[in-house]
Amino acid sequence: MSSEVYDCIVIGAGIQGSCTAYQLAKNQQKTLLLEQFVLPHSRGSSHGQTRIIRKAYEENFYIQMMQESYELWAQLEEEAGVELYRRTGLLVMGPENSEGFSRLQAMMQSHKIPRVVLEKQEFRQHIPNVNLTDGNGALMDTNAGVLYADRALRTVQRLFQSSEGVIKDGEKVIDITPGAVVTVTTGSGVYRGRSLVITAGPWANRLLTHTGLQLPLKVVKINVCYWKEKIPGTYSVSQRFPCFIQMEPKEGEYDIYGLPSNEYPGLMKVTPDHHFVLDSHPTYGNIIIGAGFSGHGFKFGPIIGKVLSQLAMGQVPSHDLSPFGIKRFQSHARSSL
Numbered sequence: 528m529s530s531e532v533y534d535c536i537v538i539g540a541g542i543q544g545s546c547t548a549y550q551l552a553k554n555q556q557k558t559l560l561l562e563q564f565v566l567p568h569s570r571g572s573s574h575g576q577t578r579i580i581r582k583a584y585e586e587n588f589y590i591q592m593m594q595e596s597y598e599l600w601a602q603l604e605e606e607a608g609v610e611l612y613r614r615t616g617l618l619v620m621g622p623e624n625s626e627g628f629s630r631l632q633a634m635m636q637s638h639k640i641p642r643v644v645l646e647k648q649e650f651r652q653h654i655p656n657v658n659l660t661d662g663n664g665a666l667m668d669t670n671a672g673v674l675y676a677d678r679a680l681r682t683v684q685r686l687f688q689s690s691e692g693v694i695k696d697g698e699k700v701i702d703i704t705p706g707a708v709v710t711v712t713t714g715s716g717v718y719r720g721r722s723l724v725i726t727a728g729p730w731a732n733r734l735l736t737h738t739g740l741q742l743p744l745k746v747v748k749i750n751v752c753y754w755k756e757k758i759p760g761t762y763s764v765s766q767r768f769p770c771f772i773q774m775e776p777k778e779g780e781y782d783i784y785g786l787p788s789n790e791y792p793g794l795m796k797v798t799p800d801h802h803f804v805l806d807s808h809p810t811y812g813n814i815i816i817g818a819g820f821s822g823h824g825f826k827f828g829p830i831i832g833k834v835l836s837q838l839a840m841g842q843v844p845s846h847d848l849s850p851f852g853i854k855r856f857q858s859h860a861r862s863s864l
């Protein structure tokens with residue numbers, strides 16, 4: 528074991544771990560980012576061509592975080608000199624009289640999020656290639672769009688390294704020993720850090736076992752659509768064909784997402800309420816957990832990185848994290864401590 532002690536060790540070089548590590552390094556924290564696979568890899572949740580970015584949310588706390596996340600994505604673009612976001616608009620369709628769709632509309636209105644409500648008769652004119660099912664309403668989040676996922680991930684990792692951050696890939700963490708200084712063992716080394724951030728995506732519970740905690744995360748298959756072009760060239764980001772969300776579809780339990788690209792990882796881990804976990808470990812205050820991104824976490828990457836880094840530095844987070852606390856799972860979360 529080396530005598531070196533990092534200010535923070537981050538496990539998992541997906542978008543959340545990479546953004547957290549970058550924020551820490553920017554704050555002069557000596558940071559090690561550990562990744563089990565050789566980078567870049569396509570076995571987590573963050574790889575692929577595109578992810579939707581939007582402010583259209585039913586919850587106040589997500590909208591507030593997204594206001595800042597848009598700014599932080601723009602800052603990243605500027606720092607790295609690369610384009611990460613492309614505005615396409617997002618079409619949201621949902622049962623007109625449902626609680627969810629009405630709440631979304633009300634939230635967008637109260638936060639003055641630029642939007643266009645599309646009445647049935649004008650819908651075809653604006654979006655000729657999509658059918659609005661009877662009983663559904665439609666609106667556009669006009670500043671929504673796509674993030675270039677692979678490029679974003681590479682960019683954040685590059686910025687982290689140029690801020691003196693250290694990435695060790697191909698190093699799977701196999702043990703964690705909590706303490707005032709946390710010891711992290713991988714297949715090829717032993718590292719020590721004053722704080723530890725676990726952002727291990729679908730592997731979160733495997734790592735948390737070493738800390739005596741299990742979160743109620745469930746694997747689900749996400750509904751992502753790729754539209755087939757009836758008229759070649761019309762369904763593309765460059766033609767401003769919007770991404771879309773069908774809320775509360777008749778066909779299933781989960782919303783359907785559509786966006787332009789050709790890839791996809793298919794699995795994600797969801798929490799019972801589909802809200803994230805952003806919290807300190809209930810027993811070990813210097814172990815920070817970012818998990819359960821429930822199929823909608825990519826767009827929040829930079830702001831999640833910021834709040835997780837604040838927790839790791841012992842600071843008060845700049846957003847209210849009470850909706851994301853572990854306590855809310857009291858009846859589900861298993862702690863052997």
Ligand SMILES: Cc1cc2nc3c(=O)[nH]c(=O)nc-3n(C[C@H](O)[C@H](O)[C@H](O)COP(=O)(O)OP(=O)(O)OC[C@H]3O[C@@H](n4cnc5c(N)ncnc54)[C@H](O)[C@@H]3O)c2cc1C
Pocket residue numbers: 538539540541542543544561562563564570571572573574577578579580698699700701726727728729730731734749751784791792793794795817818820821822823824825826827
């Ligand atoms: C199909 C699909 C579509 C999606 N669409 C959208 C969208 O349109 N918009 C949006 O905002 N979000 C979307 N999401 C969600 C978003 O992609 C995820 O919330 C986000 O990528 C999660 O990032 P992460 O860093 O938590 O996890 P991951 O990307 O999975 O990263 C976790 C990392 O931890 C590493 N790791 C795990 N265990 C260990 C270990 N023992 N040792 C070392 N390293 C370890 C893994 O190898 C992995 O690299 C989608 C997700 C899916 C699956």
